[in-house]
Amino acid sequence: MMSEPAKIIWLASFPKSGNTWFRILLANLAAGEAGPSDINDLYEQGGSACNRWEFESLTMLDSALLSYDEIDCLRPLVYEAMTAEAVGQRWVKVHDAYTITPSGEPLFGRGLSCAAVYVVRDPRDVAVSLAFHHSTTLDAAVRLVNSPDGVYCESRDGQDRQLRQRLAGWSGHVTSWLDQTEVPVHMVRYEDLLAAPARHFAAALKFAARPATEAEIERAVRFADFAELQRQENEKGFMERISRTTPFFRSGRAEGWREMLSAEQVAAIERCNGAVMARLGYGLETKCRRTA
Amino acid sequence: MSVGLDTTLNRNDELLHASVGAEECVMMSIEAGSYYGLNAVGSRIWELLESPKTVGQLCRQICEEFEVDAQTCEAAVVTFVDDLIKNRIVHAAES
Amino acid sequence: MSSAVFKRSPMYHYFISGLHVSSELELRGAIPREPRGETDDVSIRRGSVPLALDGATATGPTWDLAGDIFLLRVPRLIRFRIEAGRDIVFETEPGFADCDAAGFVLGTAFGILLHQRGSLVLHGSAVAKDGRSIAICGYSGAGKSTLAAALCGDGCSFVADDICVVGLDGRQRPMILPDGRHLKLWKESIDHLGLAERRGRAVRESFAKYYVDPPDPHAQPSPLSAVYVLREARPSLKEGVERLSLPDAMRTLDHEAYRPRFRAKLQPRPQTMAHVAAVLSRAKVFRLVRPRGFEHLQDTVAAVQAHWDSLG
Helix, strand or coil, rough: CCCCCEEEEEEEEEECCCCHHHHHHHHHHHHHHCCCCHHHHHHHCCCCCHHHHHHHHHHCHHHHHHHHHHHHHHHHHHHHHHHHHHHCEEEEEECCCCCCCCCCEECCCCCCCCCEEEEEEEEEEEEEHHHHHHCCCHHHHHHHEEEEEEEEECCCCCCEEECCCCCHHHHHHHHHHHHHCCCCEEEEEEEHHHHHHHHHHHHHHCCCCCCCCHHHHHHHHHHCCCCHHHHHHHHHCCCCCCCCCCCCCCHHHCCCHHHHHHHHHHHHHHHHHHHHHHHHHCCCCCCCCCCC | CCCCCEEEEEEECCCCCCCCECCCCEEEEECEEEEEEEEEHHHHHHHHHCCCCCHHHHHHHHHHHHHCCCHHHHHHHHHHHHCCCCCCEEEEEEC | CCCCCCCCCCCCEEEECCCCECCCCCCCCCEEECCCCCCCCEEEECCCCCCCCCCCCCCCCCCCEEEEEEEEEEEECCEEEEECCCCCCCECCCCCHHHHHHHHHHHHHHHHHHHHHHCCCEEEEEEEEEEEEEECCCCCCCCHHHHHHHHCCCCCCEECEEEEEEEEECCCCCCCCCCEEEEEHHHHHHHHHHCCCHHEECCCCCCCEEECCCCCCCCCCCCEEEEEECCCECCCCCCEEEECCCHHHHHHEEEEEECHHHHHHHCCCHHHHHHHHHHHHHHHHHHEEEEECCHHHHHHHHHHHHHHHHHH
């Protein structure tokens, strides 16, 4: 637990692990009685760590003239400026693994007033969710989950809206955040948040020294109920959705992978990620586990 | 709760404002990061509030300058002023 | 002593956003002009640039500001000292090629210089037809340059790309000043638009973004009819063109300024507000939501042309 509230909380997760839902919980906590907060107002909350507009605004530079590595070398300085500017406590979405830049310094941390809440989800469910969200095959999603070189937003011929994020594969991502020692980190399992949202949301808030009464937390949980989110998305759409065919708030449950992944796909995920899965309490299907 | 005709109004001097075209006006609160737009009548009311005035004085002036009967004018001005107060564009002075 | 030993650096001359520029560095992204007899408005020189400014009143991760001097650092590549809207001094790090420096000079450094001169600078592209112009704004990577290039292929002439200066003429009418530069397009856009023949060098060695010679550059300032802010259609954001209310238009133009945070530090708010209000007195601001993807580009071009025509 933090003695003094950190100015920036990195809300970090591998993609499709519950980051958005957590941010909706935070938004509803902030909205108080006035909620349920509009899911499309999320951008008014803390934003993300790879927002190109913010990077360019703080550095004054045209990011299209910089290589991905050069941008990464500048990001610690940018986050330092963001921390200095932050009014109150700012929770910032992060999908990057806890990466060391080519200059040899961590992207996040730089001895600043920050902490991390790390949201983790069963990589088998992550793979299914990735496939739906990006409208790709399950095999492609499994590859992203398994690949230590996995990235988001690394076009060669064009410019992505966001900065490049190194994902490092699910295991690499998880261990990079949980095993580093520069930034205090609190882990939340998506499955636990599903089963007992008030309890686990409260624990994360306590870690961040973000004051909230039991009543406020209960109310936020109620307003962020999955059915409510689906209703809102159905009514007016959701900004973060990119799939033409599948809603963003699709199923919101655990173990849906059992109905979607083939035995080979499950085995592939477990082969690459088994050790970390076991460490986090995810039961494995396949017997052949890779030792750490 | 609505303002009364006797309420004196003061501008919020922290707001920046600029005229747009002949009739409209746009305003900005740097502190709040908010922007407001005023139409012809609203801009004229803002202009008149260069010095403090009562709601009643505003109604009379607007009624004279725009083609509207006194009753409609009063109702519209009061609603408008309530909105201005809510958005902190003007303050009601203590009487 | 032999005069062959002492050689003057060649000087290059340009006319960018209404300013006569002389530069020791060849700016491949700008269109060369003949030198004129008088002193130029802006000079760009190589020189020694410190790592920080003494007495800085504001600092950022890559910059210092002290009065009318701005220092910009691009670590391991280049540094700039930009003074009083008039002088740019640059110093490159060993190994960083001059041809790559040009992109930083023309973009960031010049944008800051324009702010120092009190100009209203939008981050966007502009095209003209029938003596009037429109600006296209939006976040980096939204497709502003591609749309501008496509409109140029559909009868418009090219006015500006990336840095779009909106001046006010003697009658307070907003005018876009031609930027005297090339378009900057990613390879995929160049290929799709069939502009490979007009493709110049890369904005930076080994990057897939290139300078492209505009086919029909518009030489004169032209009155601004409208600003279109480009957004991508999403399930929650429907396609179409929507006029923004006055306060939203003002907020948008503030947001779409080139380096808005810097502008706010440098130019007094009332001044920028008056300038933007003058623009809004004559020009309308629209949000243009369209589906991303090259297959939709021609439809977007048609929609913009039709909408622009309807403005009268």
